Amino acid sequence: MLQEESDLSLIIAQIVQKxxxxxxxxxxxRQAWASLQRPEIKLESLKEDIKEFFKIxxxxxxxxxxxYSELSVFPLPSHPAAPPEHLKEPLxxxxxxxxxxxxxxxxxxxxxxxxxxxxxxxxRPVGEQKELLNKWNEMGTDEPDLSLFRPVYAPKDFLxxxxxxxxxxxxxxxxxxxxxHLGLIQVPLKVKDIPELKEFFVELGLTSGQLxxxxxxxxxxxxxxxxxxxxxxxxxxEQDSAAAQQYVRQGSPTALRAELWALILNISSHxxxxxxxxxxxxxxxxxxxxxDSLIYKDVKLTASNDDYYFVFEDYLYQVLxxxxxxxxxxxxxxxxxxSPPKSYIRGKLGLEEYAVFYPPNGVIPFHGFSMYVAPLCxxxxxxxxxxxxxxxxxxxxxxxxxxxxxxxxxxxxLCLLFETLLQTYLPQLFYHLREIGAQPLRISFKxxxxxxxxxxxxxxxxxxxxxxxxxxxxxxxxxLAAAVFAFRAVNLMExxxxxxxxAVLADLSTLKVMPLLQIFLFxxxx
Amino acid sequence: xxxxxxxxxxxxxxxxxxxxxxxxxxxxxxxxDDQIVNHFPNHYELTRKDxxxxxxxxxxxxxxxxxxxxxxxxxxxxxxxxxxxPVTYMLPADYNLFVxxxxxxxxxxxxxxxxxxxxxxxxxxxxxxxQIKKWSRDSKTSSFMTQSTKEAYVISLYINNPLLIGGRKxxxxxxxxxxxxxxxxxxxxxxxxxxxxxVKYTPSTSELDNMFVxxxxxxxxxxxxxxxxxxxxxxxxxxxxxxxxxxxGKEVTSKLFDEIHWIIVQSLKAVAPVMNNDxxxxxxxxYDIIIDDKxxxxxxxxxxxxxxxxxxxxxxILKYNLINDTLNIAVPNGEIPDCKWNKSPPKEVxxxxxxxxxxxxxxxxxxxxxxRSRPGQSLGPKGSRLRxxxxxxxxxxx
Numbered sequence: 011m012l013q014e015e016s017d018l019s020l021i022i023a024q025i026v027q028k029x030x031x032x033x034x035x036x037x038x039x040r041q042a043w044a045s046l047q048r049p050e051i052k053l054e055s056l057k058e059d060i061k062e063f064f065k066i067x068x069x070x071x072x073x074x075x076x077x078y079s080e081l082s083v084f085p086l087p088s089h090p091a092a093p094p095e096h097l098k099e100p101l102x103x104x105x106x107x108x109x110x111x112x113x114x115x116x117x118x119x120x121x122x123x124x125x126x127x128x129x130x131x132x133x134r135p136v137g138e139q140k141e142l143l144n145k146w147n148e149m150g151t152d153e154p155d156l157s158l159f160r161p162v163y164a165p166k167d168f169l170x171x172x173x174x175x176x177x178x179x180x181x182x183x184x185x186x187x188x189x190x191h192l193g194l195i196q197v198p199l200k201v202k203d204i205p206e207l208k209e210f211f212v213e214l215g216l217t218s219g220q221l222x223x224x225x226x227x228x229x230x231x232x233x234x235x236x237x238x239x240x241x242x243x244x245x246x247x248e249q250d251s252a253a254a255q256q257y258v259r260q261g262s263p264t265a266l267r268a269e270l271w272a273l274i275l276n277i278s279s280h281x282x283x284x285x286x287x288x289x290x291x292x293x294x295x296x297x298x299x300x301x302d303s304l305i306y307k308d309v310k311l312t313a314s315n316d317d318y319y320f321v322f323e324d325y326l327y328q329v330l331x332x333x334x335x336x337x338x339x340x341x342x343x344x345x346x347x348x349s350p351p352k353s354y355i356r357g358k359l360g361l362e363e364y365a366v367f368y369p370p371n372g373v374i375p376f377h378g379f380s381m382y383v384a385p386l387c388x389x390x391x392x393x394x395x396x397x398x399x400x401x402x403x404x405x406x407x408x409x410x411x412x413x414x415x416x417x418x419x420x421x422x423x424l425c426l427l428f429e430t431l432l433q434t435y436l437p438q439l440f441y442h443l444r445e446i447g448a449q450p451l452r453i454s455f456k457x458x459x460x461x462x463x464x465x466x467x468x469x470x471x472x473x474x475x476x477x478x479x480x481x482x483x484x485x486x487x488x489x490l491a492a493a494v495f496a497f498r499a500v501n502l503m504e505x506x507x508x509x510x511x512x513a514v515l516a517d518l519s520t521l522k523v524m525p526l527l528q529i530f531l532f533x534x535x536x
Numbered sequence: 537x538x539x540x541x542x543x544x545x546x547x548x549x550x551x552x553x554x555x556x557x558x559x560x561x562x563x564x565x566x567x568x569d570d571q572i573v574n575h576f577p578n579h580y581e582l583t584r585k586d587x588x589x590x591x592x593x594x595x596x597x598x599x600x601x602x603x604x605x606x607x608x609x610x611x612x613x614x615x616x617x618x619x620x621x622p623v624t625y626m627l628p629a630d631y632n633l634f635v636x637x638x639x640x641x642x643x644x645x646x647x648x649x650x651x652x653x654x655x656x657x658x659x660x661x662x663x664x665x666x667q668i669k670k671w672s673r674d675s676k677t678s679s680f681m682t683q684s685t686k687e688a689y690v691i692s693l694y695i696n697n698p699l700l701i702g703g704r705k706x707x708x709x710x711x712x713x714x715x716x717x718x719x720x721x722x723x724x725x726x727x728x729x730x731x732x733x734x735v736k737y738t739p740s741t742s743e744l745d746n747m748f749v750x751x752x753x754x755x756x757x758x759x760x761x762x763x764x765x766x767x768x769x770x771x772x773x774x775x776x777x778x779x780x781x782x783x784x785g786k787e788v789t790s791k792l793f794d795e796i797h798w799i800i801v802q803s804l805k806a807v808a809p810v811m812n813n814d815x816x817x818x819x820x821x822x823y824d825i826i827i828d829d830k831x832x833x834x835x836x837x838x839x840x841x842x843x844x845x846x847x848x849x850x851x852x853i854l855k856y857n858l859i860n861d862t863l864n865i866a867v868p869n870g871e872i873p874d875c876k877w878n879k880s881p882p883k884e885v886x887x888x889x890x891x892x893x894x895x896x897x898x899x900x901x902x903x904x905x906x907x908r909s910r911p912g913q914s915l916g917p918k919g920s921r922l923r924x925x926x927x928x929x930x931x932x933x934x
Contacts, residue, residue, distance in 0.1 A: 264778060265781050267782055316767065317766075317771075320764060321732060336632070469774075470781075
């Protein structure tokens with residue numbers, strides 16, 4: 011009991027410390043001072059009266075939302091003497107693996123840089139700056155020569171690294187037993203099994219209404235949809251983050267989704283935020299970074315060819331180029347197992363005073379990165395809001411999909427969860443695919459790394475991402491991946507090669523995610 | 537097309553030229569009862585730009601004369617419910633009327649379209665009277681007599697505030713199947729699509745000549761530098777719906793789609809009286825609709841021979857299904873058609889079509905009488921007028 015209390019007070023202290031530096035604190039202070047003018051505030055009961063005022067005027071709610079937002083990303087409490095690396099990643103072998111992976115990426119980036127003799131960063135001449143400013147809204151028409159650029163890495167490269175992960179303290183023994191894990195991931199992390207998943211995802215059960223199932227045209231809206239929409243509007247009026255998060259577990263109505271997600275992520279567009287975005291835009295105009303070309307290339311290879319997202323090509327540049335320069339993103343490395351790559355001013359290699367983070371936000375984009383932003387364009391058409399939402403989604407969720415860590419929502423755990431679900435509940439299918447050289451993870455990895463963006467129809471993807479936000483976890487990606495295999499099991503049993511298996515699973519655009527998830531979790535005999 | 541007309545064909549998919557021959561008085565060809573064709577004889581009443589406008593104007597005037605509530609106008613004299621075609625004039629016939637209108641708002645842009653062409657051919661934009669001097673000069677000289685109908689143009693007020701998505705202009709292509717005009721029975725294909733321009737939209741006068749900015753026809757866009765053969769610059773109507781609902785809200789989106797259905801039905805009603813309702817005919821039209829930034833839909837034109845070629849893989853599947861579903865309704869069960877059959881297919885064969893308007897069903901409720909006796913009813917998704925105007929399966933018309 012005592013330990014919990016002291017843990018809690020530690021967390022509280024840390025959150026208070028964090029919020030003290032935030033804009034909200036300044037606003038609350040201002041509001042408190044202004045409230046002194048109000049008749050109901052009396053000197054004798056100053057503290058209570060101001061508290062009451064905050065409650066009525068909705069400021070308490072804002073504070074609550076901010077605290078809730080911090081709690082959502084706050085790492086689990088650890089021993090007070092634990093070094094900061096433990097917050098990033100408690101397991102040493104994982105840290106080491108992430109470190110060497112990062113070295114490889116940086117080496118690849120540097121060699122590309124040297125090969126093409128392009129500096130990592132350079133200041134743009136004034137003429138070029140003007141030109142870019144004019145073209146800001148249609149950067150898609152700019153056709154720089156990108157043929158020599160290659161993406162720094164693709165998901166399949168990353169998969170190879172994960173496959174080779176081993177815990178040096180764990181000896182599996184050579185003998186095969188029924189406990190042997192037949193999949194590609196060979197690290198002993200704890201993952202949930204179906205009974206635990208059923209408990210975790212209880213709102214997706216057969217007895218609860220779901221958007222994505224109970225709003226289809228055959229179902230009369232009075233049964234679920236109307237009431238659900240009404241509750242959603244109420245949640246928005248109350249402006250309660252925690253309620254919104256709980257609400258979207260059953261799906262968000264399309265008309266309310268943009269606001270609900272903003273509420274859950276605690277994004278509100280203040281003038282300071284818009285100003286910040288404009289500042290980033292100025293940075294883009296003034297300096298050219300090598301990663302810009304990587305971003306261009308990625309967008310051209312992925313989103314521009316996508317049936318749903320090609321329309322938003324220009325927004326993607328506007329968001330991603332600014333994202334690369336946003337140093338506030340660096341703060342998420344406190345709980346990310348990854349570390350931002352360092353680069354040294356020319357000629358000063360090794361001298362710490364001349365080290366800078368490169369790119370400024372510490373995130374090197376890989377092939378498919380722009381697909382994290384694309385679906386959001388369906389919800390937000392104002393660039394600075396779109397930017398804020400994406401940034402928050404990244405530092406809460408997406409970063410876990412391409413860094414090596416033991417976190418339950420980290421990609422390693424997701425892969426293991428996927429393989430375990432398949433092996434446990436569809437053993438025949440798993441064994442068959444393994445025998446023909448089509449390890450299931452090789453097919454589903456790319457879906458999970460991209461959070462299914464670009465693979466599902468947009469309306470289905472948004473329903474899936476509703477649940478990611480609602481449960482504050484990415485585990486649903488692994489469950490969906492397994493559910494897709496279960497759905498196409500009959501066809502998969504007939505294939506005899508990896509290529510044929512890929513073909514069966516090539517087109518997911520007709521899938522309806524909620525029925526698949528529900529059937530897999532709640533309606534399959536286990 | 538499927539095949540040439542021959543005396544023992546039962547269902548024939550023809551080009552418009554062939555239709556003209558079939559129905560022309562000279563050939564004396566008669567379709568027998570077990571033969572059907574895919575065009576109405578005088579479809580051009582709807583599909584030629586000038587005749588379409590003429591018929592709609594006539595229809596509106598008729599309704600106004602009858603005192604129908606549909607023809608209600610607002611304070612500035614604009615029709616409340618029937619203002620869905622941009623202000624249009626025929627050239628050279630209405631040249632003087634046009635000039636009067638042009639002078640009222642001299643900074644406006646107008647679009648010139650040849651009456652009988654398609655695929656964006658011959659279209660250009662003007663913002664100065666001098667650019668169309670040719671049509672006025674000729675009308676004063678005797679060479680006016682030599683203007684054949686082939687050279688007739690329509691000039692319409694250009695919608696220079698189209699709704700933009702991703703900064704680009706787009707239009708909607710919707711397929712509407714008409715099996716009979718009197719009583720009117722028409723079906724809307726659920727899988728319409730949006731056609732995007734490859735270039736960012738700008739109303740700037742310096743870009744008036746840039747067809748890649750203004751004309752959404754695939755025939756034009758596919759020659760653009762940025763044309764992409766994978767998606768072809770096309771979005772499904774469902775994507776559009778999702779985007780609008782997410783960014784603008786459900787009510788305005790539903791209202792928009794209701795209005796689109798409304799204007800399609802009204803345009804068909806407008807030509808119904810003059811259409812040769814040959815019982816051997818059915819027709820699948822390609823409706824082009826533009827939405828402006830106030831979410832108001834405008835009817836641009838109706839195509840009798842919508843392109844059935846495909847520009848992308850998805851397109852091929854869509855057009856295949858379109859033809860398949862069309863024929864399923866026109867020739868149910870693949871049986872030999874009988875023109876005396878009442879043409880009301882059961883729900884199962886509709887495929888991707890849904891009933892847009894069925895006049896018989898509407899009349900069966902005595903609705904038409906009610907329509908006239910209820911002035912001042914409001915239009916809208918919940919408006920009972922729409923319910924009375926025809927029981928439709930489209931759920932927002934409840």
